[in-house]
Amino acid sequence: MERRPPGSSRPTEPGPCLSGQRGADQAASASLQSAARARPGRHPLAVAAVLPAGGCGERMGVPTPKQFCPILGRPLISYTLQALERVCWIKDIVVAVTGENMEVMKSIIQKYQHKRISLVEAGVTRHRSIFNGLKALAEDQLNRKLSKPEIVIIHDAVRPFVEEDILLKVVTAAKEHGCSDCDLEFGTECLQLALKYCCTKAKLVEGSPDLWKVTYKRDLYAAESIIKERISQEICVVTDTKEDNKHVSHLLEEVLKSELNHVKVTSEALCHAGRDLQKIILDQCYNFVCVNVMTSDFQETQKLLSMLEESNLSILYPVVVVSVHFLDFKIVPPSKKMENLMLIREFAKEVKKRNIWLCGLLISYPQDEQKLQESLREGAIIIASLIKERNSGLIGQLLIA
């Protein structure tokens, strides 16, 4: 069976397939969505996208063209493709890359399992690249590999944060207004190219601040921080079904909630073949805290790691797993358990290959209620920083709260 990242299933028929990342926008764009989904009595609008990606990134000050610069290990262009792929009514995505980057681009598509992508060779200018993309869409009608588009979205490969609602606005505007003389005069040459070679109408639509373009090195930094922030919005605390473990998990969950405003903290048991946990994984939670009480073994953590490995959740983003061990440091000083705990280095090395970043965390588990609250708080701060910063240098480390 083909393995796909969860949440990335792409229905062949248009339907509600907005990603969950911007829940508040969903209602607002619901009415717009119908525009692209289907027109009464007619077939749904055929939409394609062309991404000019032949630039060399001179202003970036780095040797790699900016569209291939890695963010959390994945090239920038893959984030842009992901943003477009989530929009199920975009039937084809044509990417124009230079001959020398053709193989790199093919391996990116394969590694990150992008779908509906065709590649064409970029031209010497951005507009020539767009032309090549449009030509491919126009000429492919005999092969029937690509759908004949009524509307073509021209989208920069280095604008990774494009949302479905803005794409819908573009498509709706194109459908309603067509391509006026005014657009041709004040718009860019792209609009003329679209009209000339595809008989396809286009219009200039104002973008949102989210639509910014990665131009300078500082934009790459900003993009990385935004992506880190987006995938740190949810933490799932998991443990087995023992009463004591559930109690401690609950305490940690509460402290995490109070320390991390705006972060959704859920908890799940590692039982019933983990069906609830499977749902969390499908819903794209990228952060897991596995709670172990008075034990230094990794049985539960390993169960969780197996589930994550099978899920393919980590194809697009690194998944952070913190194996938390509550130990009473007075009865068992951390040093006594060190030998066993050091095994985490081996597990971490193994799952790192699958883009799962494992760390260990010992939390002091004193009898005294107030002291326990203090060590829980310290633990929560460390968990928060591991998740927010996603520092790959700390993989396999054992931290102490």
Next chain:
Amino acid sequence: MERRPPGSSRPTEPGPCLSGQRGADQAASASLQSAARARPGRHPLAVAAVLPAGGCGERMGVPTPKQFCPILGRPLISYTLQALERVCWIKDIVVAVTGENMEVMKSIIQKYQHKRISLVEAGVTRHRSIFNGLKALAEDQLNRKLSKPEIVIIHDAVRPFVEEDILLKVVTAAKEHGCSDCDLEFGTECLQLALKYCCTKAKLVEGSPDLWKVTYKRDLYAAESIIKERISQEICVVTDTKEDNKHVSHLLEEVLKSELNHVKVTSEALCHAGRDLQKIILDQCYNFVCVNVMTSDFQETQKLLSMLEESNLSILYPVVVVSVHFLDFKIVPPSKKMENLMLIREFAKEVKKRNIWLCGLLISYPQDEQKLQESLREGAIIIASLIKERNSGLIGQLLIA
């Protein structure tokens, strides 16, 4: 004696006082510098700066006005003030803040030891704030607290990366061209205000990409990454004078150099009352690695920490100190030394109050040369990530390579 951060001495007479951060630019701006330093046969140009800082940061999407948003714990405006203060020929810096932020601003000036700053109340608009700043410069002539400026630089409080060379270009342009009708027409109202209320000439000069303005939350992320990158350009490896320690330090230094391109790695001995080390501190190196061989005690690290505490280096930026302990894990498993090594948590808590971020790192020290190289490499990767990411959640942790 008043304690100042190193490298921030401000000569009262104009002279070469460029910071070392952009060495390559120094030569380029040397000729320009003379323009502001002195004009033959005349007194040096009197330059002041006015910073409108009364904004509320609506576009930022955060409750704190953007000029007060913390970057590595320090408010953004303090970085802008630091950039202007480094320029010794700017005699006075007038900041316009709202009444409700007056006390916050005063405490920022005190905490980060800013000099040559005067505060005025901001107006309801940016231009009104500039007006208030200029008025203060014009009216203060009786008090003689402020110098009467011939040229006033109007600078946004949220453009922290302004360099001396661009300020010199502004001043030189103002001096040479004056304020033409064309500027008044196409420039901003600021130019008119400057002319009207200070009889001071101004001209619109094109900025560099470094001069960007922190507007959105993403800009704050970018600013933090840029600052982290800037203060991670140099690492100093220190150890005592024992032959074995010097040898291991040298090996680590070599591996750090090969792992960290573009980073300057120096090494110094903790001896002769650390005079050479004092120079490194004065030259604003913010990253220290203290090498200890076959010992788990912190004597040398504590010596280094004392020197850093006395230097006040950490007033403006967090200083990262990694206490590295080379141990032969076969002879002494890390767990045996754990009790003593855990003391690092206490030291770290203590120096954290002074903005010094201490971490421990055990590096395996096997007899086998190839294995040693491997563990040195692993150690260097961890050191690099501690320094580059400056993750405050890891203060006091003991990591293992």
